[in-house]
Amino acid sequence: MRTNQPRTIYLSEYQVPAFLVDHVDLRFELFEDGARVHSTLSIRRNPEFPDQGEALVLDGDSLVLESVQMNGEAVPENDYQLKGEQLVVPGVPDRFELTVVTWIEPQNNTRLEGLYKSSGMFCTQCEAEGFRCITFFPDRPDVMARFRTRIEADRAAYPVLLSNGNDVDRGELADGRHFVTWEDPFPKPCYLFALVAGDLVEKRDTFHTCSGRDIDLRIYVESRNAQKCDHAMDSLKRSMRWDEEVYGREYDLDIFMIVAVDDFNMGAMENKGLNIFNSSCVLASPDTATDAAFQRIEAIVAHEYFHNWSGNRVTCRDWFQLSLKEGFTVFRDAEFSADMGSPTVKRIEDATLMRTAQFAEDAGPMAHPVRPASYMEISNFYTLTIYEKGAEVVRMIHTLLGPELFRKGSDLYFERHDGQAVTTDDFVRAMEDASGRDLSQFRRWYEQAGTPVLDVSDEYDADKGVYRLKVQQRIPDTPGQTDKQPQHIPFALGLLGADGADLSLALADSDTEAPVSRVLELTDTEHTFEFHGLAERPVPSLLRGFSAPVRVHYPWTRDQLMFLASHDSDGFNRWDAGQRLAVDVIQALEGQADDGEVDARLIDAYRQLLNDATLDQALVAKMLNLPSLAYLIELAEEADVQALHRAREKVLTTLAETLREDLLACYHRNDDSGDYQLTPEAIARRSLRNTALAWLLHIDDAEACDLARVQFDRASNMTDQMGALRALVNSGFAAERGEVLDGFYQRWQDDPQVVEQWFSVQAASTEAGHLGKIRALLTHPAFEWTNPNKVRSVIGAFAGQNLSEFHQDDASGYRFLAEQVRRLDDLNPQIAARLVAPLTRWRKFAPVYREGMKTALEMIRDKDGLSRDVYEVVHKSLAGS
Ligand code: 0A1
Numbered sequence: 001m002r003t004n005q006p007r008t009i010y011l012s013e014y015q016v017p018a019f020l021v022d023h024v025d026l027r028f029e030l031f032e033d034g035a036r037v038h039s040t041l042s043i044r045r046n047p048e049f050p051d052q053g054e055a056l057v058l059d060g061d062s063l064v065l066e067s068v069q070m071n072g073e074a075v076p077e078n079d080y081q082l083k084g085e086q087l088v089v090p091g092v093p094d095r096f097e098l099t100v101v102t103w104i105e106p107q108n109n110t111r112l113e114g115l116y117k118s119s120g121m122f123c124t125q126c127e128a129e130g131f132r133c134i135t136f137f138p139d140r141p142d143v144m145a146r147f148r149t150r151i152e153a154d155r156a157a158y159p160v161l162l163s164n165g166n167d168v169d170r171g172e173l174a175d176g177r178h179f180v181t182w183e184d185p186f187p188k189p190c191y192l193f194a195l196v197a198g199d200l201v202e203k204r205d206t207f208h209t210c211s212g213r214d215i216d217l218r219i220y221v222e223s224r225n226a227q228k229c230d231h232a233m234d235s236l237k238r239s240m241r242w243d244e245e246v247y248g249r250e251y252d253l254d255i256f257m258i259v260a261v262d263d264f265n266m267g268a269m270e271n272k273g274l275n276i277f278n279s280s281c282v283l284a285s286p287d288t289a290t291d292a293a294f295q296r297i298e299a300i301v302a303h304e305y306f307h308n309w310s311g312n313r314v315t316c317r318d319w320f321q322l323s324l325k326e327g328f329t330v331f332r333d334a335e336f337s338a339d340m341g342s343p344t345v346k347r348i349e350d351a352t353l354m355r356t357a358q359f360a361e362d363a364g365p366m367a368h369p370v371r372p373a374s375y376m377e378i379s380n381f382y383t384l385t386i387y388e389k390g391a392e393v394v395r396m397i398h399t400l401l402g403p404e405l406f407r408k409g410s411d412l413y414f415e416r417h418d419g420q421a422v423t424t425d426d427f428v429r430a431m432e433d434a435s436g437r438d439l440s441q442f443r444r445w446y447e448q449a450g451t452p453v454l455d456v457s458d459e460y461d462a463d464k465g466v467y468r469l470k471v472q473q474r475i476p477d478t479p480g481q482t483d484k485q486p487q488h489i490p491f492a493l494g495l496l497g498a499d500g501a502d503l504s505l506a507l508a509d510s511d512t513e514a515p516v517s518r519v520l521e522l523t524d525t526e527h528t529f530e531f532h533g534l535a536e537r538p539v540p541s542l543l544r545g546f547s548a549p550v551r552v553h554y555p556w557t558r559d560q561l562m563f564l565a566s567h568d569s570d571g572f573n574r575w576d577a578g579q580r581l582a583v584d585v586i587q588a589l590e591g592q593a594d595d596g597e598v599d600a601r602l603i604d605a606y607r608q609l610l611n612d613a614t615l616d617q618a619l620v621a622k623m624l625n626l627p628s629l630a631y632l633i634e635l636a637e638e639a640d641v642q643a644l645h646r647a648r649e650k651v652l653t654t655l656a657e658t659l660r661e662d663l664l665a666c667y668h669r670n671d672d673s674g675d676y677q678l679t680p681e682a683i684a685r686r687s688l689r690n691t692a693l694a695w696l697l698h699i700d701d702a703e704a705c706d707l708a709r710v711q712f713d714r715a716s717n718m719t720d721q722m723g724a725l726r727a728l729v730n731s732g733f734a735a736e737r738g739e740v741l742d743g744f745y746q747r748w749q750d751d752p753q754v755v756e757q758w759f760s761v762q763a764a765s766t767e768a769g770h771l772g773k774i775r776a777l778l779t780h781p782a783f784e785w786t787n788p789n790k791v792r793s794v795i796g797a798f799a800g801q802n803l804s805e806f807h808q809d810d811a812s813g814y815r816f817l818a819e820q821v822r823r824l825d826d827l828n829p830q831i832a833a834r835l836v837a838p839l840t841r842w843r844k845f846a847p848v849y850r851e852g853m854k855t856a857l858e859m860i861r862d863k864d865g866l867s868r869d870v871y872e873v874v875h876k877s878l879a880g881s
Pocket residue numbers: 125127128265266267268269270303304326379382830
């Protein structure tokens with residue numbers, strides 16, 4: 001059996017729903033061998049739908065239909081049809097109640113969509129189209145209903161029964177069973193429905209809102225995790241306060257709950273009043289979670305909380321509008337994280353993700369606009385483009401309008417559309433109406449895929465003191481889109497004088513009060529800007545703060561980059577100049593034989609960074625990171641992975657050897673024996689120390705090996721323990737490597753979040769020729785095929801992060817990935833489809849890799865019964881070949 005080609009869904013075919021659902025009454029009977037779901041829907045025809053005689057069509061997936069009743073009367077089997085996965089009831093009246101009883105098997109649900117079991121508890125995941133795996137329903141976000149949910153289960157095994165809203169009733173039933181009834185007063189689309197039943201402990205707190213209400217906050221976890229909730233709770237309270245202060249958004253229900261589950265396809269889910277989290281995105285204590293994990297948890301807790309307004313109160317009309325809630329919410333959580341920590345570091349991290357991974361997506365076969373025009377499987381569209389580029393688009397509106405008008409726009413948007421399911425266009429219109437600005441050309445950011453390229457050139461007229469900057473924009477073709485129109489781009493810049501200070505940016509001689517940093521607006525294919533009153537030729541600092549998700553090409557010399565890296569007043573561009581310099585050095589070495597020299601200026605720049613304690617250490621910690629191999633691949637026309645890897649290694653080795661003493665000094669200077677703190681300074685200190693250690697172990701320095709052993713044994717937090725472990729695992733000290741890996745596993749084997757880290761540090765290890773070791777990890781007793789975190793920590797980490805091992809010219813890495821994807825496709829298509837990503841850009845690689853990648857995609861394509869998820873990714877990747 002070969003999969004039939006899945007249907008493509010088009011935005012242009014959107015129609016309002018034929019029926020609306022005002023109320024949903026659910027009753028769940030939960031058992032070990034399955035669950036019975038009774039659903040009573042109060043349905044009426046939508047007066048806006050053109051055909052008032054339309055049959056009722058409800059979506060369903062993997063359901064056993066037990067009975068159908070209309071207004072309390074059984075509907076004979078001949079009066080309805082099961083067509084494909086849909087339940088069709090023709091000839092229905094204008095208003096009626098429909099009761100449907102279905103039987104489902106959560107215990108066998110490995111797709112983790114709908115109702116399933118994880119570590120003995122029942123939980124749900126309904127976004128995007130999981131509710132149809134629970135009961136028949138018009139499963140689309142523009143059908144919003146009030147839900148009442150009664151859950152019945154064995155009291156001993158499932159003492160905690162949760163759903164959205166407030167608990168309004170509870171009681172005992174026969175046979176040791178009990179029930180709880182929940183009522184959610186806010187109409188919501190079914191993708192925000194949630195249910196949890198399990199044996200969980202509850203951590204409680206209270207939040208006092210700006211209008212004086214007390215909100216009951218609860219985090220539910222398995223009892224062994226009771227000590228790992230504090231950080232998430234604190235993050236939640238900070239998020240609630242921040243949303244009041246920055247967006248004027250108060251929480252609306254009396255209770256807000258978070259539940260941690262071990263088996264979860266994504267990071268977390270914003271179900272109304274009952275957020276469900278992947279355990280790895282909520283549980284943390286200093287001894288088990290790294291700084292990065294702490295920061296990720298804070299950001300995800302905030303993200304899901306912020307969705308209460310940007311997503312839940314105002315939701316999406318259809319799934320093409322996904323970025324309406326995701327782009328806006330990522331922008332909100334990024335601003336929150338910036339406010340909680342170092343704004344420059346946060347910007348560097350986000351821009352790095354954009355430039356390394358989103359630009360790659362936007363240049364590959366799966367490229368799509370922020371508002372896609374079509375899809376086969378919506379789960380494949382939870383992408384970096386929807387989330388991260390979508391956030392950059394909102395950020396550009398913020399930049400163009402300024403903070404006050406942007407806030408006016410968001411107030412108008414929330415007020416105008418509260419309780420509605422709307423479009424990205426409605427969002428932009430609210431911004432326009434509040435600000436009086438015309439964003440019609442700006443809308444192209446939502447419609448055109450591909451990363452705009454800015455080609456910048458300049459000339460200096462010494463006689464007139466005029467500096468001219470010419471900026472040309474072009475947008476590359478992407479699948480299905482050519483001949484793109486110029487976009488509206490906020491282009492922030494500054495000009496540096498010879499002393500490193502910012503010069504005034506006077507656009508005319510009369511401009512005497514000119515600022516030193518400006519946001520120019522690019523709207524045409526070509527612009528020339530003139531800056532007046534400049535006594536010397538300046539060095540341009542372009543796209544400050546990464547003011548738009550574009551690529552900038554300008555012929556900076558290495559000396560100019562050095563200069564910017566040590567003088568630019570814009571922290572982001574300082575970092576960027578360092579990155580560009582390092583990229584240039586690595587790219588130049590790529591073509592050379594082994595005797596190529598590493599430019600001494602780069603070494604000097606790093607020496608300065610390592611030794612100047614007056615610099616912002618958080619920025620220094622970021623600047624020390626060499627551009628990743630993934631980024632170098634992304635920048636290449638045709639990537640020769642091994643050649644790039646060798647060149648990068650050469651630079652790293654030279655830096656570590658030349659700067660050995662400086663690295664040791666940096667390591668010792670940043671020793672920190674105090675209490676664990678999560679301030680930007682403390683994070684920077686740990687990061688600097690661990691980077692120094694990693695570099696020294698990269699050259700197999702014996703003294704550093706001893707330091708790492710001591711650090712590993714004595715570390716009082718996971719950042720330092722993991723730093724030592726990672727450095728040793730990536731070193732040539734084989735005996736020590738084995739010892740620390742074993743010791744680590746012995747100590748942490750009962751903690752799944754730590755075991756995930758243990759898996760991924762090995763899967764990402766650059767120790768050569770270790771595919772055999774990766775295979776061994778798949779048979780390790782702690783590895784579980786049905787747990788997405790474990791799959792990601794081994795297969796995902798290998799194929800996605802360990803690029804020099806994955807891209808072998810014998811194609812062994814590719815075949816390995818294809819095998820695992822074929823296996824996973826039967827268990828969990830969403831996860832399988834995501835794992836294909838590293839193969840999709842096969843055309844970008846040098847011929848020696850390209851063919852093997854393509855063959856691996858074909859291996860996947862030829863699997864019998866391929867899921868719609870994997871089908872879409874593989875067929876789009878191979879299209880035209
Ligand atoms: N809306 C969630 C992400 C999410 C999407 C799909 C899921 O199911 C497969 C789960 C979560 C968020 O943005 O956090």
